[in-house]
Amino acid sequence: MHGTATEPFLYLAHVNVARGENVVLHDINLSVNAGEHIAILGPNGCGKSTLIKTITCECYPMVQPETKVRIFGRERWDLTELKKRLGVVSAELPGKQTLQTTGRDAVITGFFSSSTLWPNLVVTDAMRVHAEEVLEQVDALEFAEKKVGEMSAGQQRRIMIGRALVGSAGMLLLDEPSNALDLAAQAELRGLLRRLAQQGTGIMLITHHIADIPPEIDRILMMRDGRIIADGAKEELLTAERLSELFRTEVQLTEKDGFRHAW
Numbered sequence: 001m002h003g004t005a006t007e008p009f010l011y012l013a014h015v016n017v018a019r020g021e022n023v024v025l026h027d028i029n030l031s032v033n034a035g036e037h038i039a040i041l042g043p044n045g046c047g048k049s050t051l052i053k054t055i056t057c058e059c060y061p062m063v064q065p066e067t068k069v070r071i072f073g074r075e076r077w078d079l080t081e082l083k084k085r086l087g088v089v090s091a092e093l094p095g096k097q098t099l100q101t102t103g104r105d106a107v108i109t110g111f112f113s114s115s116t117l118w119p120n121l122v123v124t125d126a127m128r129v130h131a132e133e134v135l136e137q138v139d140a141l142e143f144a145e146k147k148v149g150e151m152s153a154g155q156q157r158r159i160m161i162g163r164a165l166v167g168s169a170g171m172l173l174l175d176e177p178s179n180a181l182d183l184a185a186q187a188e189l190r191g192l193l194r195r196l197a198q199q200g201t202g203i204m205l206i207t208h209h210i211a212d213i214p215p216e217i218d219r220i221l222m223m224r225d226g227r228i229i230a231d232g233a234k235e236e237l238l239t240a241e242r243l244s245e246l247f248r249t250e251v252q253l254t255e256k257d258g259f260r261h262a263w
C-alpha cells in the first residue's frame with residue numbers, strides 16, 4: 001500500500017496551516033503514492049477541506065524550516081500548471097460561467113483549468129478526442145450538448161469528474177462529491193468511482209457518507225481537530241468502534257457487497 005514502485009503523488013511533512021486567526025492543521029505528515037485509493041474521514045471542521053486546499057495551493061502552510069510540501073515530486077509549482085494536473089471535484093462548479101457552458105466544453109475546460117471555454121483558448125484536435133473518450137468514460141455522452149446549468153446535479157457531477165480527469169495525472173481529489181445528489185445519482189456516482197478506481201485512477205475522497213466509499217478504497221485517514229489521528233488499512237479503521245471514537249457518538253456499521261453503511 002505504501003510501496004515505492006509508483007511515482008509519489010504527495011509528500012507533506014510537518015505542515016501547519018492557519019486560516020484567519022487560527023491554526024487549523026497541526027503537524028500534518030502524509031505520503032501518498034500515485035494510484036492510491038484513500039478516504040478522509042472526520043467531524044465537521046476537522047480540516048479535511050483545508051488539507052485538500054493545501055494540496056491545491058489554495059491554503060499555504062506556515063513557513064517553518066521543517067515543513068515540506070512536495071506534489072508530484074516538486075516543491076515549486078506554477079499554480080495554473082498544478083491546477084491542470086490535479087483533478088479536483090467538489091460539489092461546487094468552477095465558476096458561474098460554467099452554467100452556460102455545454103457539458104462537452106466544460107470537460108475540455110479541464111485542460112485549461114478554466115470555468116468556460118474562453119475564445120482565446122486554443123483547443124487542439126487531440127484535446128477534443130481525449131474529451132470525447134472521457135465523456136464516454138463518465139457516461140455523459142448522452143447529455144454532452146446540454147448546458148451545465150440545465151443538467152441535474154448528478155449529471156453535473158459526472159461532467160465535473162470528466163473535467164477533472166482530462167488534464168489530471170491520474171489522481172482525483174473529491175471533496176464531498178455526493179452532496180446534493182438524490183439516491184439514484186449517489187448510486188451512479190458510487191458506480192463511477194468504482195470503475196475509475198478499477199481502471200487505475202487514484203482517488204482521495206472526503207466524505208461524510210461511509211456508503212460512498214467504494215470497496216477499492218483500502219486506506220483511511222482519520223482527522224480530528226486539525227490532526228491526522230489515524231492513517232492505515234480500511235480493514236482496521238473502518239469499524240464501528242473506530243468510527244464511534246472518531247465522531248464521539250455511537251456508530252453502527254453494516255456491510256453489503258463490499259460497501260459499508262454507517263448510522
Ligand SMILES: Nc1ncnc2c1ncn2[C@@H]1O[C@H](COP(=O)(O)OP(=O)(O)OP(=O)(O)O)[C@@H](O)[C@H]1O
Nearest residue numbers: 019020021024042043044045046047048049050051
Ligand atoms: N475561509 C476560512 N476562514 C477562516 N477559517 C476557516 C475558513 N474555512 C474554514 N475555516 C476553519 O478551518 C477549520 C477547518 O475547516 P475545514 O473546512 O477544512 O473542515 P472540514 O473538515 O472540511 O469540515 P466539513 O466537514 O464541515 O466540510 C474550521 O475550524 C473552519 O471553521
